[in-house]
Structures are given as C-alpha cells and as structure tokens.
Amino acid sequence: MLNISPFSYGLIIQQVYDNGSVYSPETHSLQDLQQPAVSSKVFIQRDYSSGTICKFQTKFPSELESRIDKQQFEETIQTLNNLYAEAEKLGGKSYLEGCLACLTAYTIFLCMETHYEKVLKKIARYIKDQNEKIYAPRGLLLTDPIERGLRVVEITIFEDRSIGAALLKTRLGSTMVFISFMEIKSL
Amino acid sequence: MPNSVGKRFKPTKYIPVSTAATLLVGSTTLFFVFTCPWLTKVISPAVPLYNGLVFLFVLANFSMATFMDPGVYPRADEDEDKEDDFRAPLYKNVEIKGIQVRMKWCATCHFYRPPRCSHCSVCDNCVEDFDHHCPWVNNCIGRRNYRYFFLFLLSLSAHMVGVFCFGLIFVLDHRERLGALHTTVTLVVMCIAGLFFIPVMGLTGFHMVLVARGRTTNEQVTGKFRGGVNPFTKGCCGNVEYVLCSPLAPRYMLDPRKKPHVKIQPPFIRPDLSDRQITIKVTDNGIHSTVISSKSKSSLDGLDDKETQPPLPPKADRYNQLKSQMTSSEDSSLSTKTHPSTPAMYKFRPSFGTMPKVQYHTAEEKIVMSDDRKPSAILEEGVRGHDYRSEPNLDLPEYANAPLHRTFQSSPLQLDSDPINSRSLSLKQGHGRPEKGQLPALQPRTVTSTPYKSVFSPNNLSNRNGSLSYDSLLNPSISPATASECMAHHGVPSVGFHSPYLPTKMCHIREPDIQRQQVPPTYSPVIPPRVVGRHSPHLRDRDPSPVRYDNLSQTIMASIQERKEKEEREKRQIHRGRSQTHIYAQDSGVFDGGYGLPTNAGYPDGPRGPGSRGPTPPAYGGSRDNLMGVGLVSYGQRTPVLRHAGSTLGRAPRTSSTSLHTDQSSINSSQSRATGPEGPYRSPAHQPHSPAMPRSPSYSHQKLSYISAHERTESPRLGGSREAMKVNGQMDCHPSAQGAALSPSRHSNVKKVTGVGGTTYEISV
Numbered sequence: 018m019l020n021i022s023p024f025s026y027g028l029i030i031q032q033v034y035d036n037g038s039v040y041s042p043e044t045h046s047l048q049d050l051q052q053p054a055v056s057s058k059v060f061i062q063r064d065y066s067s068g069t070i071c072k073f074q075t076k077f078p079s080e081l082e083s084r085i086d087k088q089q090f091e092e093t094i095q096t097l098n099n100l101y102a103e104a105e106k107l108g109g110k111s112y113l114e115g116c117l118a119c120l121t122a123y124t125i126f127l128c129m130e131t132h133y134e135k136v137l138k139k140i141a142r143y144i145k146d147q148n149e150k151i152y153a154p155r156g157l158l159l160t161d162p163i164e165r166g167l168r169v170v171e172i173t174i175f176e177d178r179s180i181g182a183a184l185l186k187t188r189l190g191s192t193m194v195f196i197s198f199m200e201i202k203s204l
Numbered sequence: 205m206p207n208s209v210g211k212r213f214k215p216t217k218y219i220p221v222s223t224a225a226t227l228l229v230g231s232t233t234l235f236f237v238f239t240c241p242w243l244t245k246v247i248s249p250a251v252p253l254y255n256g257l258v259f260l261f262v263l264a265n266f267s268m269a270t271f272m273d274p275g276v277y278p279r280a281d282e283d284e285d286k287e288d289d290f291r292a293p294l295y296k297n298v299e300i301k302g303i304q305v306r307m308k309w310c311a312t313c314h315f316y317r318p319p320r321c322s323h324c325s326v327c328d329n330c331v332e333d334f335d336h337h338c339p340w341v342n343n344c345i346g347r348r349n350y351r352y353f354f355l356f357l358l359s360l361s362a363h364m365v366g367v368f369c370f371g372l373i374f375v376l377d378h379r380e381r382l383g384a385l386h387t388t389v390t391l392v393v394m395c396i397a398g399l400f401f402i403p404v405m406g407l408t409g410f411h412m413v414l415v416a417r418g419r420t421t422n423e424q425v426t427g428k429f430r431g432g433v434n435p436f437t438k439g440c441c442g443n444v445e446y447v448l449c450s451p452l453a454p455r456y457m458l459d460p461r462k463k464p465h466v467k468i469q470p471p472f473i474r475p476d477l478s479d480r481q482i483t484i485k486v487t488d489n490g491i492h493s494t495v496i497s498s499k500s501k502s503s504l505d506g507l508d509d510k511e512t513q514p515p516l517p518p519k520a521d522r523y524n525q526l527k528s529q530m531t532s533s534e535d536s537s538l539s540t541k542t543h544p545s546t547p548a549m550y551k552f553r554p555s556f557g558t559m560p561k562v563q564y565h566t567a568e569e570k571i572v573m574s575d576d577r578k579p580s581a582i583l584e585e586g587v588r589g590h591d592y593r594s595e596p597n598l599d600l601p602e603y604a605n606a607p608l609h610r611t612f613q614s615s616p617l618q619l620d621s622d623p624i625n626s627r628s629l630s631l632k633q634g635h636g637r638p639e640k641g642q643l644p645a646l647q648p649r650t651v652t653s654t655p656y657k658s659v660f661s662p663n664n665l666s667n668r669n670g671s672l673s674y675d676s677l678l679n680p681s682i683s684p685a686t687a688s689e690c691m692a693h694h695g696v697p698s699v700g701f702h703s704p705y706l707p708t709k710m711c712h713i714r715e716p717d718i719q720r721q722q723v724p725p726t727y728s729p730v731i732p733p734r735v736v737g738r739h740s741p742h743l744r745d746r747d748p749s750p751v752r753y754d755n756l757s758q759t760i761m762a763s764i765q766e767r768k769e770k771e772e773r774e775k776r777q778i779h780r781g782r783s784q785t786h787i788y789a790q791d792s793g794v795f796d797g798g799y800g801l802p803t804n805a806g807y808p809d810g811p812r813g814p815g816s817r818g819p820t821p822p823a824y825g826g827s828r829d830n831l832m833g834v835g836l837v838s839y840g841q842r843t844p845v846l847r848h849a850g851s852t853l854g855r856a857p858r859t860s861s862t863s864l865h866t867d868q869s870s871i872n873s874s875q876s877r878a879t880g881p882e883g884p885y886r887s888p889a890h891q892p893h894s895p896a897m898p899r900s901p902s903y904s905h906q907k908l909s910y911i912s913a914h915e916r917t918e919s920p921r922l923g924g925s926r927e928a929m930k931v932n933g934q935m936d937c938h939p940s941a942q943g944a945a946l947s948p949s950r951h952s953n954v955k956k957v958t959g960v961g962g963t964t965y966e967i968s969v
Binding site for chain 2: 053058060063065066067068069083084085086104105106107110111112114115118119122123126131132133134137145148149153154155156158163164165166167168169171175176177
C-alpha cells in the first residue's frame with residue numbers, strides 16, 4: 018500500500034503522557050522498563066519425604082534444562098533448604114524465645130522479631146542475590162516461596178528474544194504511555 | 205455495623221467468644237474484688253499474686269489464640285494451577301517417612317493441600333496443620349496458634365481450679381454468713397467455675413493426649429491414623445517439645461511488599477549443551493517430573509530420576525495423567541502433545557507376556573549393538589521399560605512407566621521418525637482407549653528399515669497398550685488383529701507361550717510377592733485397576749528369569765512324551781482292568797488338546813475347576829512359570845477360549861487365590877456336572893490324594909498341574925468330599941512329600957518325574 022517493499026513497520030512514540038503532562042519521548046524512556054515476556058513458570062514443589070519440615074525438591078526440572086546448569090540450580094535449592102531448616106530448628110534460641118515470650122505475656126512479639134522471621138529475611142536476601150547474579154542473566158526469576166505460603170518455589174522463565182518493534186510489553190508503574198500521534202513508517 | 209458486599213457481618217459467630225470472654229474476665233474480676241481481700245489477710249498476699257499471674261497468662265493465651273493467624277495459606281496464583289485445572293486428579297499422594305499420605309486438591313484455594321492442612325469452612329481458608337475451628341475464640345487453631353490454644357487450656361484449667369479452691373476456702377470459712385454479699389458472689393463464681401470445670405478439663409485432657417501423640421484434633425476425629433502409623437509423630441517427648449518450644453511459624457498472608465526489581469534483559473546466558481538432549485516433561489498429578497534422555501546411558505538415569513519422584517502408590521490415584529511434551533518438532537510428536545491422556549482410571553495396561561522378557565533381552569541387546577542412535581536408546585529405554593513391565597513379578601504401579609517411556613518423542617536424529625512416532629502414538633493411545641483399532645493399522649508402518657525395529661515386529665509394541673507380545677517376537681507373522689484382540693487366545697501360536705493378553709487379574713496374580721493381598725475383584729479384564737507407581741529401581745534390579753519359555757516347553761514336551769508312553773502302557777493295563785490309568789489317559793488328553801473332547805465335554809470349566817478349588821496359598825514362589833500358570837488359570841475362568849489354550853501343552857492352569865475363590869461354588873457345581881462322563885474312570889485310589897493335595901506348596905509344575913487338576917476334580921466325585929476340593933487349591937499333583945502317601949494301589953507304578961522348578965511329579969505307570 019505504501020509501495021515500499023520489503024516493508025516493516027512499527028509504532029513510533031510521539032508523545033508521552035504522565036500525570037497530566039505531555040512529554041516528548043526522550044524524557045520518558047520506555048526501553049528500560051520493558052521486560053521480556055514471560056515464557057512459562059516452573060514450580061518446584063515441596064519435598065515431604067521427611068515430614069512437614071520446609072524442604073523443596075531438588076530435582077532439576079526439564080524446562081530449565083536449556084537455561085541453567087543443573088548444579089547451580091541444585092545448589093540454590095539446597096541452600097534454601099538449609100536455611101529453612103535453620104529457621105525451624107528446635108534449639109537453644111527457640112527455647113529462649115519461647116520462655117521470654119511467656120514471661121512477657123507475648124508482648125515481646127510487638128518489639129522483637131522472631132527467629133523465623135530473621136531467617137526469612139536472610140532467605141529473601143539470598144534469593145535476591147541469586148536472582149541478580151545468576152538467574153536474571155539467564156532469563157529466570159526466582160520467587161520467594163513465602164509469597165506462596167512456602168508451598169512452591171516459583172521460577173519464571175522469560176522469553177529469550179528481543180522486543181519486537183510492534184509489541185510493547187512494559188511495566189510502567191504509574192506512567193501511562195499515550196501515543197498521541199501514530200505514524201506508520203517503514204523502519 | 206454495615207454489611208459490606210464481600211463479607212457479611214455475622215453477629216452470631218461472635219456470641220461464643222464474647223460469652224467466653226465475658227465470663228472469664230467477669231468472674232475473675234469478681235473473685236479478685238470479693239474473695240481475694242479476705243484471702244490476702246487470712247492466708248497470704250501470695251494468693252492474689254498467684255491468681256493474678258495465672259489470670260494474666262490465661263488472658264494472654266486467649267488473646268493470642270483469638271487474634272493470631274493460625275497459618276492461613278494464601279490463595280494460589282492462577283499460573284500455578286494452570287496445567288492442573290481440568291484434568292487434575294482429586295488426590296495426590298506423597299510419601300512421608302515411608303507412609304503414603306494423600307493430598308487433596310482444594311477447589312477454593314487452588315492447590316493441593318499440604319499434609320495436615322485442611323480447609324476451614326468458617327474462615328474459608330486453608331490452614332496449615334489444621335486442628336479445629338474453635339468457636340470460643342472464634343478462630344481456627346492451626347500451626348501458629350496451637351501452642352497458645354493449648355497453653356490457654358492448661359492455664360484456664362489451673363485458673364479454674366485455683367478460683368474454685370480459694371472460693372471454697374472462703375465459703376467454708378463464711379458458712380454461717382452465706383447470705384452476705386461477698387459470700388454470695390463467691391458462691392456464684394464458684395458455681396461458674398464448677399460448671400465449666402468438666403468441659404474445660406475434659407478438653408484439656410484430650411489435647412494433652414493429642415500433643416503426646418503428635419496428632420491434630422482433625423486427624424483424631426476423622427480417624428486418619430486409626431490403626432495406622434502416624435508419620436508426623438516425633439515420639440512423645442519430641443511432640444511435646446515441638447508444640448511448646450518450636451519457633452513461631454511465619455505468616456503467609458503478608459501484605460504485598462514491594463518486590464526488589466530485578467532487571468532482566470536478553471540476551472541470556474545459556475548453559476553448555478554438550479550433547480544433544482531431548483527433554484521430556486511429564487506432568488503427573490501436578491508434580492512436574494522430568495525425564496531427560498540423552499545420547500548415552502544417561503537416559504537411564506533420567507528415567508530413574510523420574511521414578512524416584514514421589515511415588516504414586518498402586519491404589520488411590522484414579523486419574524493418573526500423562527502429559528508428555530516433546531521438544532522436537534515432529535508432527536507426530538505434536539499430535540501426541542495435543543493428545544492429553546484422559547483422566548481415565550488407568551492409563552497403563554500391563555503387558556502380559558512373561559515370555560517377552562526373556563526373549564526381549566536378546567532383542568534388546570541386538571538393538572544396542574546395531575543401532576546406537578539416540579532414538580534407539582530412547583526406544584530401548586521405552587521398550588526395556590516396557591519389557592520390565594512384562595515381567596511376571598511386575599506390579600501394576602510399574603506399568604505406568606511403560607507408557608511414559610514409550611511416549612518419548614523421537615529424536616530429530618531419527619530418520620524414519622514417522623514409524624517411531626506412530627508407534628509412540630499408538631503406544632500412547634493404547635491406554636485402554638477405543639483407538640486400539642488403530643494400532644494394527646499403524647503397526648505395519650512401524651516395521652521399517654531400522655534394524656532393531658525388525659525385532660519389534662508389528663505386534664510388539666502396540667498390542668493392548670503396547671504390551672509386548674512375546675508371540676509376535678517369536679512369530680512375527682502373527683497378525684495384528686490377533687494381537688490386538690483382547691484376551692483372545694487364538695489357539696496360541698506357539699506351544700508353551702501363553703497369550704500376552706492376559707487380563708489384569710492374571711497379572712496381579714502373577715505378582716504374589718507384591719500384591720498378593722490385593723484382591724482385584726473389580727478389575728476389568730481390560731483396564732488395570734491400579735495406577736501407576738514408579739518402581740523403576742525395582743524394575744531395573746530384576747534379573748531375567750533363568751527360565752526360558754522355549755526351554756520350558758521342551759521340558760514340558762519331554763515330560764509329556766514320557767507320559768504318553770506311560771499312557772500307552774496304562775492303556776494296556778486298562779484292558780487288564782486297571783482303572784487308574786484311565787484317569788491319566790484323560791489327563792493326558794486334557795493336556796494334549798488333541799484328545800480334547802472328553803476334557804472339554806466333561807469339564808466345561810475344566811481348567812477352572814481345579815484351579816478354583818479353594819484357597820491357594822500364595823506360594824507361587826514368584827517363578828515365572830508359576831505365575832504364568834496362575835495367570836492362565838484365571839484367564840481360563842473367564843473365557844471358554846482358554847479351555848483350548850489350557851489344554852495346550854505348557855498351559856497348565858494354576859489356581860489363583862484371589863480370583864478363584866468366588867468361582868468356587870460354580871466350579872464345584874460344574875465339577876459335579878462333569879462327574880458323569882468320568883464315571884468309568886473313577887478310582888477309589890484317587891481319593892487319598894485329595895486330602896494330600898493341599899499340602900503341596902509348589903506351583904511350578906505347569907505341565908502336570910492340569911493332570912492333578914483333573915485328579916482333583918474326580919476325587920470329590922469319588923468320595924463326595926467337597927472339602928478336599930476346597931482345600932485342594934494346589935494344582936500340584938504329587939509333591940515329593942506325598943510320595944509316600946500314595947494309595948497302596950498305586951504303589952508300584954508311580955514314577956517320579958522331576959519337573960521344572962525342581963519339584964517332582966509322580967506319574968502312575
């Protein structure tokens with residue numbers, strides 16, 4: 018129709034609207050906010066073979082076969098299992114905490130963090146660290162299992178392709194992209 | 205209070221808790237105000253102090269029990285159950301310390317409830333370690349607040365005891381002035397305490413027992429571990445310690461915190477793909493299990509890994525599903541991908557050929573040597589896996605693996621991928637679905653140029669869900685039609701080989717060591733009742749039986765020849781009036797099939813008759829021939845066709861305890877019917893045999909078991925002793941132990957023949 022062949026087209030952002038103002042596209046760059054599309058999710062289930070203690074299966078799922086090394090994955094899961102075991106350990110610290118709580122009529126919980134919560138914070142830091150260092154570069158994202166009630170470890174697999182010009186999947190937060198003028202141009 | 209759209213304010217649910225709180229606080233306050241001052245003066249100031257502390261403890265625990273999150277699970281994301289939703293089985297089994305525990309799918313929360321978790325209908329939440337929903341605190345009691353609830357009960361009991369006792373002291377001291385205000389109030393408080401004393405103490409005692417046993421109220425009340433073992437117990441001390449001293453569990457219903465934003469940008473790092481790998485994802489009951497097959501024997505490991513997943517027990521799962529997802533771009537594989545298994549009861553039918561295994565190994569070796577392509581390895585796996593299925597000691601759960609293996613996609617390297625895919629397709633479809641008819645059609649295509657494929661003759665892989673037909677291995681000329689017919693013994697092509705299409709029952713019968721106790725009355729002949737388990741290590745460990753069918757048949761043939769000679773001699777003796785021989789002639793007739801008629805006429809349920817005679821002790825010994833025979837017997841019970849088969853050489857029917865009990869009465873009647881033609885052949889000499897029969901434990905004499913069966917059938921007629929029939933489930937003619945017990949009339953003419961498995965037969969000559 019445009020008498021141009023071969024032909025490829027896309028959308029060029031002319032203006033961006035944000036919170037009542039209109040800006041030129043250079044000021045609100047959307048490229049950074051674009052995330053690759055989610056290809057699939059893998060769920061690592063709990064391993065109940067030793068009871069109800071929090072432990073995840075270390076079996077390497079096949080979907081990750083082409084994305085990450087088996088050892089790496091197993092190491093991550095194993096570390097998580099160890100951390101959870103530490104959180105649930107019945108030891109001196111938990112006795113102390115229990116006694117203290119009893120004595121203070123549980124008001125101690127208002128000011129102090131429990132042992133488990135402390136370890137959970139540690140786990141969250143570890144997962145973030147793993148994500149940044151190992152999983153994100155491979156297009157994977159670990160979700161903290163506490164968000165799922167410690168039932169599964171969710172691993173999001175992202176598509177490994179660059180964003181098509183015609184497809185914008187963005188996480189813009191509060192920014193609204195408003196394309197006021199659209200020109201179909203051959204790129 | 206306004207009624208919001210979401211949750212309606214139900215005042216009724218707050219009545220018990222407000223009553224409890226009011227009573228507790230109110231009566232204790234009254235106690236402190238009216239009773240304690242006097243007690244302080246008279247006894248000591250420690251009294252109100254003690255009571256105060258206890259009361260404080262009660263209040264604190266009460267508040268914690270009431271307001272603390274019991275361990276509520278958040279609803280699962282949509283993504284999590286996407287694959288499970290429509291075809292998900294209701295239950296998923298998981299093994300905890302060796303005990304199978306069932307996890308139920310929660311339709312509200314969209315996940316499989318973890319062990320000990322239960323959904324509270326009042327709170328509309330799944331609660332971890334759900335104990336019960338307590339109306340007095342208007343809260344669920346779960347993992348997080350069970351301790352506080354328990355301590356609340358303990359402290360409340362102590363408090364009530366204390367209040368009651370001190371009140372009693374007061375009242376006793378103020379006996380004469382019962383009308384006074386203080387005394388009256390104390391009396392009232394005492395009454396309240398006394399009224400709630402029994403229920404609270406009862407509940408406290410109940411929970412003390414529960415804590416000691418490591419059970420929840422829910423488990424106790426529903427009788428989950430009644431008569432069984434509780435996998436969650438840590439011993440009495442361990443349980444108490446766990447309840448009282450374990451760290452406070454975390455809350456799951458958290459506010460959506462801001463997740464640390466991790467930037468993910470392509471290009472992504474990929475791991476090294478050193479060798480071409482084919483990955484197969486098998487989703488089963490929501491458990492994502494994976495099998496990775498690659499070029500080498502590592503494929504075996506992959507399979508093993510898969511099987512070490514949470515094993516599914518033989519029973520329980522009714523909707524085992526198989527979803528194989530192939531990464532290759534074969535069209536057939538695509539078709540299989542879009543062909544999810546139906547949530548039928550069984551996806552996997554057992555393969556029935558015991559023989560096949562024997563032969564199969566050689567074939568397999570051939571495969572390995574001749575074709576080292578990946579697909580061959582895969583198929584080898586599949587076939588081998590399947591092969592293991594055909595073992596007599598197979599337990600049903602292992603069957604599951606067969607289709608799993610078989611649904612491996614073909615590798616891209618597979619040149620003639622089409623047949624393989626069709627085979628896998630046919631195999632996959634062979635799970636009890638009406639598409640079986642397609643299998644024969646597909647079969648001819650599978651025989652192509654690949655060298656190992658020739659071993660898998662048309663019938664091999666697609667008979668009845670891929671059960672390997674030993675017949676086809678030996679006689680590739682067997683038509684697919686024959687092969688795919690269910691339970692049809694078409695005159696058994698080869699002597700000594702039973703049909704591969706033994707019904708499930710027989711397969712079960714053939715696994716005495718594993719599933720002896722499982723009576724398969726409800727098993728249809730077509731569909732294996734039990735679902736899949738993964739017992740691959742078991743499979744892999746199984747050695748090929750030393751008994752080979754062709755050898756067996758030769759042995760049988762040899763012994764039959766021997767018997768024929770004896771029969772001839774007997775016939776000569778018959779003319780001299782030795783009636784005993786007739787029986788053997790008949791037996792041989794039965795055995796031979798060629799003599800067929802008297803057998804068939806006289807024993808409409810012939811093979812079944814002796815077989816069903818009473819409980820067969822499960823002393824199969826697990827040997828292949830035993831199992832085969834057993835299978836044959838039960839098979840015979842179902843179809844008259846087996847009669848012919850049964851009379852064929854080597855197909856000595858065997859009794860199966862499980863399946864034959866029910867037939868007993870019918871058999872008895874049929875046997876009595878069959879008495880008629882056998883009249884002239886009766887021999888009183890046989891009678892002593894019948895009582896002696898039950899003793900024989902071994903089942904390994906297939907060839908002569910039929911003979912003994914006939915003898916058995918005759919013996920009741922002879923002596924009218926039904927008990928003998930009933931007792932004598934054993935087909936064994938003459939265990940060597942019985943040699944001496946033979947009737948005197950047979951003394952000189954008994955020849956002992958050693959049969960397969962080392963047992964001896966006694967043949968009258």
